[in-house]
Amino acid sequence: DLCIESFIDKEIERIRQIVGKDGEVVGAVSGGVDSTVAAKLMKEAIGDRFHAILVDNGVMRLNECATVHSYLHSHLKINLRVVDASDKFLSRLKGVTDPEKKRKIIGNTFIEVFEEEAAKIDEVTKKSGRKSIEYLLQGTLYPDVIESVSFKGPSAVIKTHHNVGGLLQDMKLKLIEPLRELFKGTCETMCLMVSLLANVAAALLHSWFSSNSITFGHALASSHLPICQKDEVRKLGKVLSLPDDLIYRHPFPGPGIAIRILGEVTPEQVAIARAADHIYIEEIKKAGLYREIAQAYAALLPVKAVGVMGDKRTYEQVIVLRAVETTDFMTADWYDFPRAILKKISNKIINEVKGVNRVVYDISSKPPATIEWY
Numbered sequence: 453d454l455c456i457e458s459f460i461d462k463e464i465e466r467i468r469q470i471v472g473k474d475g476e477v478v479g480a481v482s483g484g485v486d487s488t489v490a491a492k493l494m495k496e497a498i499g500d501r502f503h504a505i506l507v508d509n510g511v512m513r514l515n516e517c518a519t520v521h522s523y524l525h526s527h528l529k530i531n532l533r534v535v536d537a538s539d540k541f542l543s544r545l546k547g548v549t550d551p552e553k554k555r556k557i558i559g560n561t562f563i564e565v566f567e568e569e570a571a572k573i574d575e576v577t578k579k580s581g582r583k584s585i586e587y588l589l590q591g592t593l594y595p596d597v598i599e600s601v602s603f604k605g606p607s608a609v610i611k612t613h614h615n616v617g618g619l620l621q622d623m624k625l626k627l628i629e630p631l632r633e634l635f636k637g638t639c640e641t642m643c644l645m646v647s648l649l650a651n652v653a654a655a656l657l658h659s660w661f662s663s664n665s666i667t668f669g670h671a672l673a674s675s676h677l678p679i680c681q682k683d684e685v686r687k688l689g690k691v692l693s694l695p696d697d698l699i700y701r702h703p704f705p706g707p708g709i710a711i712r713i714l715g716e717v718t719p720e721q722v723a724i725a726r727a728a729d730h731i732y733i734e735e736i737k738k739a740g741l742y743r744e745i746a747q748a749y750a751a752l753l754p755v756k757a758v759g760v761m762g763d764k765r766t767y768e769q770v771i772v773l774r775a776v777e778t779t780d781f782m783t784a785d786w787y788d789f790p791r792a793i794l795k796k797i798s799n800k801i802i803n804e805v806k807g808v809n810r811v812v813y814d815i816s817s818k819p820p821a822t823i824e825w826y
């Protein structure tokens with residue numbers, strides 16, 4: 453893809469010009485496709501003078517840290533540090549049930565841990581006679597910017613944990629955002645225009661023919677995010693030799709499974725939510741449906757349901773499965789699984805995850821429901 457290759461060449465050159473021959477850059481990675489593409493571009497441009505930091509917040513998916521470490525460090529050879537701060541996050545989440553409070557605690561703790569780690573790296577680089585860290589990498593996409601200013605509710609606070617403003621001020625870091633440049637060239641603008649027209653046409657058709665009462669205003673608002681944007685990042689990922697599993701990963705919220713555990717986040721609840729989610733996603737992959745679904749996860753409800761075991765009643769927890777189809781994440785439809793797959797997933801979760809005796813499937817569209825439960 454010529455367009456993508458020339459973007460990569462230009463971007464690498466631009467980064468080298470900005471950072472210079474001896475500049476040092478720090479950046480957070482999550483294992484998501486956006487931050488990984490940005491990190492890989494940075495690595496291609498300046499090698500080990502880019503320091504990536506992965507913060508283990510204790511609410512990532514099962515084996516997530518090890519998986520991301522192997523993708524980024526072993527496969528992509530990115531200079532990566534993993535910081536295990538799970539105890540710090542989990543102790544601060546103790547007793548907290550309000551989702552927005554959870555988001556704030558996770559966001560603030562993330563910034564604190566990231567800053568501490570960046571300062572440590574800075575000390576080491578200075579001691580070895582190299583320059584102080586001058587730049588902060590951010591894998592921002594254009595729609596992130598639009599979304600963070602134009603929507604209330606969960607979306608409005610999405611970016612709070614990415615806000616490393618303190619770091620920018622305290623360490624006087626300057627921001628570098630490679631993905632921001634993705635739509636500035638001519639062919640990218642064409643792509644944006646075509647996508648925008650297609651989205652507006654789809655929105656019009658949807659509002660004229662839809663039997664549910666989505667207004668034109670809402671449909672149009674939801675069309676702001678160009679379909680090709682994520683595709684373009686994925687194409688970039690392909691050209692940059694990112695593994696397919698990483699390129700096609702479903703998005704995962706910054707506050708992780710803390711917002712998928714309704715009620716208090718305890719290590720026991722984390723273990724249940726993780727185990728159920730892992731079984732669910734593995735079964736989706738085995739059935740060859742992972743790429744058809746835009747986002748899927750298991751959430752843990754804060755209620756106990758009655759069950760029966762032998763001649764005794766049991767009171768155990770409820771897992772809810774969510775899977776949606778969407779191109780823009782602003783509107784979404786629930787995914788229509790074959791019955792046999794749901795049955796297999798449900799049996800497996802109930803048999804293998806201790807503490808769960810009931811599995812339900814979420815059949816709500818967005819709007820009015822959101823993709824996350826919290």
Ligand code: XMP
Nearest residue numbers: 606607609610703705706707781822823824
């Ligand atoms: P909703 O639930 O608003 O989600 O339909 C839309 C998309 O945003 C993600 N999401 C988040 N991502 N921090 C994030 O990084 C958050 O607090 C957050 N809340 C929702 C959600 O997973 C979906 O992809």
